[in-house]
Amino acid sequence: MNFALPSLTASQMFGQKTIRPIGAAILSGIAFFQDTLIAIDSPKGYLLQIDPATDNTKILNPHQSKEFTDVTGLAIWEDTLWVTRGNSVYLCKWNSWGLEHFVTLPYPANGIAVWESTVYVSCQKLGDIVIFN
Structure with missing residues (x-):
């Protein structure tokens, strides 16, 4: 499998399109799902589902938005959503939206990525990416 990024000019990178989800205040994390x-x-x-072709935006968690307030990182692996908030990492099954605690770091968790069973959490104050297998 080749993960090489294509060579793009500045106009190709910045001149294509800007997605503007209507009603969104501040987008703090982004991932692809399907x-x-x-x-x-x-x-x-609000956890938002955005159609990149039309900018149509749907709120996926209208009744669980309080749990997702102040989330800064977002990742999806298969049917599991991973988020960071404060010093902690949480996960939930897709469409359930009930966050389950995974781990707490000594400092704020800024971002997250997941590959198979490995969770990568960036922590600016530590100056590291913490890996959980």
Whole structure:
């Protein structure tokens, strides 16, 4: 499998299109799920499903938004959503939206990535990416 990024000129990178999800205040995390973008509107706690072709935006968690307030990182692996909030990492099954605690770091967790059973959490204050196998 080749993960090499294509060579793009500045106009190709920045001149294509800007997605503007209507009603979103601040997008703090973004990931792909199937053929849509998933983003978190951190101040409102809304998990947004965005169609990149039309900019149509759907709130996936209208009744659980309080749990997602102040989330800064977002990752999806298979049917599991992973998020960071404060010093902690949480996960939930897709469409359940009930966050389950995974781990707490000594400092704020800024971002997250997941590959198979490995979870990568960035922590700016530590200056590291913490790996959980």
